[in-house]
Amino acid sequence: MAGSALRRLMAEYKQLTLNPPEGIIAGPINEENFFEWEALITGPEGTCFEGGIFTAKLIFPPDYPLSPPKMQFTCEMFHPNIYADGRVCISILHAPGDDPMGYESSAERWSPVQSVEKILLSVVSMLAEPNDESGANVDAAKMWREDRSEFERIAQKLVRKTLGIP
Amino acid sequence: MREAGIMLISTALTCVVIGNAYYQRKQFYPTVVHITKSNPSMTVIYAQGFILAFMINAFLRKIFFGTLRAAELEHLVEKVWYAVTETCLAFTVFRDDFSPKFIALFTLLLFLKSFHWLAEDRVDYMERSPVITWLFHLRVATLLGLLFGINLTMIHYAYNTTATKGPSVQLVFGFEYAILLTVVFNITVKYVLHTIDLQSENPWDNKPVFLLYTELIIGLLKVILYVAFVTLMIKLFTLPLFALRPMYYTMRDFKKAFHDIVMSRRAIRNMNTLYPDATTEELAAADNVCIICREEMVAASKKLPCNHIFHTACLRSWFQRQQTCPTCRLNILRPTPNNAPPRQQNPPQPGPQAPPQPPQAPGGNPPIVPLPPIPVPPPNLTELSEEELRAMEGTLRQAVQARIQTLQRIQLLLDAANAMMNQYQTVAVTANIPVQNSSTSNIDNTLDTSTMAEPTASSTAHASAGITDENSQVKVENIPTPSTSKENTFPSTSKEDGSTFNEFIDLSDLSRTETESSNEQEMLRRRRLQKFSPPPATE
Ligand SMILES: [Zn+2]
Numbered sequence: 252m253a254g255s256a257l258r259r260l261m262a263e264y265k266q267l268t269l270n271p272p273e274g275i276i277a278g279p280i281n282e283e284n285f286f287e288w289e290a291l292i293t294g295p296e297g298t299c300f301e302g303g304i305f306t307a308k309l310i311f312p313p314d315y316p317l318s319p320p321k322m323q324f325t326c327e328m329f330h331p332n333i334y335a336d337g338r339v340c341i342s343i344l345h346a347p348g349d350d351p352m353g354y355e356s357s358a359e360r361w362s363p364v365q366s367v368e369k370i371l372l373s374v375v376s377m378l379a380e381p382n383d384e385s386g387a388n389v390d391a392a393k394m395w396r397e398d399r400s401e402f403e404r405i406a407q408k409l410v411r412k413t414l415g416i417p
Numbered sequence: 418m419r420e421a422g423i424m425l426i427s428t429a430l431t432c433v434v435i436g437n438a439y440y441q442r443k444q445f446y447p448t449v450v451h452i453t454k455s456n457p458s459m460t461v462i463y464a465q466g467f468i469l470a471f472m473i474n475a476f477l478r479k480i481f482f483g484t485l486r487a488a489e490l491e492h493l494v495e496k497v498w499y500a501v502t503e504t505c506l507a508f509t510v511f512r513d514d515f516s517p518k519f520i521a522l523f524t525l526l527l528f529l530k531s532f533h534w535l536a537e538d539r540v541d542y543m544e545r546s547p548v549i550t551w552l553f554h555l556r557v558a559t560l561l562g563l564l565f566g567i568n569l570t571m572i573h574y575a576y577n578t579t580a581t582k583g584p585s586v587q588l589v590f591g592f593e594y595a596i597l598l599t600v601v602f603n604i605t606v607k608y609v610l611h612t613i614d615l616q617s618e619n620p621w622d623n624k625p626v627f628l629l630y631t632e633l634i635i636g637l638l639k640v641i642l643y644v645a646f647v648t649l650m651i652k653l654f655t656l657p658l659f660a661l662r663p664m665y666y667t668m669r670d671f672k673k674a675f676h677d678i679v680m681s682r683r684a685i686r687n688m689n690t691l692y693p694d695a696t697t698e699e700l701a702a703a704d705n706v707c708i709i710c711r712e713e714m715v716a717a718s719k720k721l722p723c724n725h726i727f728h729t730a731c732l733r734s735w736f737q738r739q740q741t742c743p744t745c746r747l748n749i750l751r752p753t754p755n756n757a758p759p760r761q762q763n764p765p766q767p768g769p770q771a772p773p774q775p776p777q778a779p780g781g782n783p784p785i786v787p788l789p790p791i792p793v794p795p796p797n798l799t800e801l802s803e804e805e806l807r808a809m810e811g812t813l814r815q816a817v818q819a820r821i822q823t824l825q826r827i828q829l830l831l832d833a834a835n836a837m838m839n840q841y842q843t844v845a846v847t848a849n850i851p852v853q854n855s856s857t858s859n860i861d862n863t864l865d866t867s868t869m870a871e872p873t874a875s876s877t878a879h880a881s882a883g884i885t886d887e888n889s890q891v892k893v894e895n896i897p898t899p900s901t902s903k904e905n906t907f908p909s910t911s912k913e914d915g916s917t918f919n920e921f922i923d924l925s926d927l928s929r930t931e932t933e934s935s936n937e938q939e940m941l942r943r944r945r946l947q948k949f950s951p952p953p954a955t956e
């Protein structure tokens with residue numbers, strides 16, 4: 252019997268393919284291995300990331316959905332909640348108790364109720380509204396607070412980069 | 418390609434060194450002596466040895482693991498760094514033992530360790546891979562057997578050396594191989610469990626339990642080994658700094674495994690004994706889908722105190738991680754379900770509020786709902802002792818509990834008042850006394866009061882509405898003096914009573930707005946999210 256993690260991932264993949272949320276595409280990189288996914292996220296409208304197509308990969312643990320997956324952008328990113336190496340730091344990707352950034356509430360934490368779709372939607376909303384209290388990228392957080400126009404300039408540059416426009 | 422180049426160069430160099438020596442000495446033994454006496458030649462020979470060892474390692478890895486996945490390679494590199502730095506620390510303790518033999522032994526240990534890590538990753542991967550080939554089984558089984566044999570041999574060797582020559586660096590090697598032996602044991606258990614799981618048609622519910630217990634036992638073994646090793650090292654040499662980091666992690670893991678087992682056992686016992694199996698109707702009402710595995714629930718489902726339903730098996734594995742409801746995060750070990758009637762814990766006390774007599778209507782037998790006992794009113798704040806007041810502030814658990822308790826009392830009081838009002842109105846109606854009509858909606862509240870299931874929203878809403886609504890104003894003001902109403906009229910109360918009561922209303926009103934505002938935030942967030950997506954179909 253294939254593991255329950257595999258079956259749930261297959262179910263989520265099917266759901267995402269049949270009923271894709273707007274602006275998000277996600278699926279296994281290779282159908283032999285359902286535990287490594289690739290996601291394409293379009294930058295939310297009306298934000299400095301608008302128009303960009305950002306690539307990310309999701310790595311699922313063998314005990315998914317009991318433990319959260321890890322998410323990492325594979326394109327260049329500059330954002331208060333994304334580490335320099337692309338790892339995403341939002342509360343939905345952490346179990347309660349595991350506290351890299353000292354979030355207060357556990358309401359938004361990982362639990363089996365969450366899903367790939369919810370993670371990606373949270374990431375979209377994170378792109379739209381950074382949480383500058385979590386310092387995954389301290390420089391970006393500082394710039395977001397103090398020099399918004401420069402932040403937007405950098406974001407726009409990244410957007411062009413993702414589209415292959417120099 | 419680059420590796421082949423390095424290999425070629427080093428082989429060529431070795432050939433040159435050996436050829437040169439042989440050309441000078443012409444015979445075997447003098448050649449050997451010549452090479453060992455010359456430092457540059459020895460360097461070349463050592464380098465050759467290293468490269469050869471790496472080649473053999475790469476070759477064996479290819480045989481046993483094929484191509485490594487990116488994640489495996491990442492783990493490997495990360496762990497090698499730690500292993501190398503820790504061994505460099507170990508060098509400092511055993512400066513005197515430093516020799517080519519030591520380096521060779523260390524390299525061998527490192528290679529063996531890397532095989533253990535890779536084997537562990539591979540076996541973990543079994544759970545994710547849809548197809549497990551015979552080649553996989555062959556490779557893993559052979560490798561585990563080999564590693565087991567090598568570890569035993571090395572431990573034996575280390576033991577013999579220490580026994581005959583006294584404590585030396587072999588102590589460290591012996592210990593390292595003992596730890597590796599526990600790792601092999603752990604991997605083997607996992608491998609066997611996964612294999613059994615793969616053979617069966619149905620998901621194997623008990624596998625996570627076995628895994629958890631294996632982790633506990635292995636953790637205990639490792640802790641014992643580390644403690645013994647560190648004590649021995651302190652006695653014989655000095656504090657082994659290089660062992661502290663792994664020792665710390667081992668102890669932490671063991672503590673976590675122990676904690677997990679205790680908590681999950683408790684949660685699972687609660688689940689089996691306290692929580693009912695979900696009925697067919699409840700299943701249908703809950704969309705029939707278990708939110709943990711996203712599969713249909715046909716049988717073997719449990720209902721938690723918060724009314725959320727899941728597969729029993731899914732819940733069991735979730736409780737091994739966390740002892741909360743996956744949906745609403747209600748703590749299963751300390752459930753504070755809002756439908757447990759607190760009034761039973763607070764028996765009515767004799768006081769200024771004597772239990773009111775059900776009002777007797779002069780002209781008939783109105784349907785009288787039995788009144789709930791009068792709850793204890795919230796304490797008068799001026800009468801509270803300093804300590805009790807202290808207990809209400811702050812964010813500590815105790816303080817919050819005290820506040821919640823007071824709010825609950827207010828809640829109860831409101832409900833009781835509501836129920837009483839209904840009684841009076843019923844009586845008044847049957848007695849043909851004209852009353853402004855707000856009774857129909859209140860009857861619903863009476864029902865609520867008797868169950869206490871979800872009274873908060875409705876009754877407080879009523880109470881707060883009463884502040885603005887004139888009709889209900891009468892009602893609200895009457896509440897605190899039920900005993901005066903025997904004459905079937907609605908006497909207005911004294912000013913004090915009315916005002917204190919309004920204060921309480923404000924309080925409960927406040928708490929309501931608080932929850933409401935967080936709800937609003939949540940709604941806002943949802944809406945924001947929905948901007949980017951159509952609402953999900955199944956939820
Ligand atoms: Zn389930």
Ligand SMILES: [Zn+2]
Nearest residue numbers: 723725742745
């Ligand atoms: Zn719940």
